[in-house]
Amino acid sequence: MTNIKDISEIFYVRQDGTHLRQLTDDKQFVHYADFISNSSKILYVQSNVESGSQTLYTLDLLSGQKDSICTANIFQSTHSVDEPPYKRLHISSNGIDVYFASWNTNDAVLIPRDIYRVNILTKQITNLTKSESNYRINEFTVSSNESLIVFSKTEDPRRISSLDALDLASGVKTNLYHSPADNCLFPQWLQDGKRIFFIETDYAVGKARLLHTDSGNTLSTINVDPRVGTYFPKVFSNDKVILDRKDGSGLYVLFDLHSFSFSNLNIPGTAKPYPTQDESQVLFFNPQWSICSINVSDLSERKLILNPQNSGNTVLPQASRSNAEILFLSVQTIEVRR
Known part of the structure; x- marks a missing residue:
């Protein structure tokens, strides 16, 4: 008997595209991964695709040691990363x-x-x-x-x-x-x-x-411009906020809460943008299977990773530390034989 299931794994890479490595290989579904401040560890949440139970783990990037912290129901879906x-x-x-x-x-x-x-x-x-x-x-x-x-x-x-x-x-x-x-x-x-x-x-x-x-x-x-939507906003520490557009373009904008002005970000509506830790850049995945960044100050765009090998069908950036290291999730569909 064969079952089809979605899984996601965590990958690590530097922003210059070097040191790409896979951190998990559990054939389960990871929803979230982030660096822990002042530590060599990351925190992530993983669903068991069979039971649906969700567990918080830490993983030491130096030693590779994995530690289970607790089990908790955090994400409503056990097989998607639709929720920021x-x-x-x-x-x-x-x-x-x-x-x-x-x-x-x-x-x-x-x-x-x-x-x-x-x-x-x-x-x-x-x-x-x-x-x-x-x-x-x-x-x-x-x-x-x-x-x-x-x-x-x-x-x-x-x-x-x-x-x-x-x-x-x-x-x-x-x-x-x-x-x-x-x-x-x-x-x-x-x-x-x-x-x-x-x-x-x-x-x-x-x-x-x-x-x-x-x-x-x-x-x-x-008074947000009527062309600007309100889907999953993310507020930066400089009081700018990422919002989606409602004009059918499917793009995001950066809205300034002081000047009430906005700048267009060339980010597809399905990209799930994620700010870097110092908020100087916004990371996103585009349909060409690459992770890109947009500089918040001048809105310049840069491709960081082109088609990471063996990284699945969908690549979703999750975190960045010191603008040098990136964690991203690779989502793919696999067959499980019983």
Whole structure:
């Protein structure tokens, strides 16, 4: 008997195209991989394609040692990377704590219920939000000083209708904004640590919003050009945000939250752009089987890796450290004989 299944593996390469090597060969599905700060290790999440269980691992790039940290339901699909990882995980600046959203295995609706923190050294897991009611948490953002978490929350499985804050020191949760008619999606802190960018949408029309936590949680609307969409935005530390276009071009734009101007990025709509660690470049995969980068300052484009050999059918950049090293995922379909 033959079964068809999708798998993905992690590859490592330098930006000059040298030192290409495959890091995993488990015939499972990796959703996410990232470098851990001040460490030779990477963190990744892998689904077992048979059971569907998801596990967080660390892998030492020097010794090759792999360590299982914990099992948790983080990504809703066990065989795709459609969800941007920054919606689901956050590695702390100390390189020890990992925050993630996860749901109870008994939940019929697979939307993460709580936010957890796991220490990758002790493997101790802490439930930070401790949901007493039947609400669901979908996405979250951690402040730069890692004192506050803001998350989107709903008590209706079909909607994400409010933003709440969690003080990590006291454990106190506070409601910041409630939208009874719309959905609050993709909350992300701006550099000043006082404003939160998010998208409010009914799935037909998306509005870019700013929540001002330093002035009574007042709300302002960003007048984004109507040609600019609101699908999976990513806010940079310089308060620029990657958004998609709605004019049918399928391209992305870089929108400035100060000047309210935007620049076109020659990135296909299916490319899943990913900023480098210092945010000077945006990495993406194009249909010619290559990983490319766009310089954020002058919008120049450069092909980094042309058709990596033995890297599968789809190449998705996931992370870059010091603009010198890249982790990418290779997705391919294989036959499994039983």
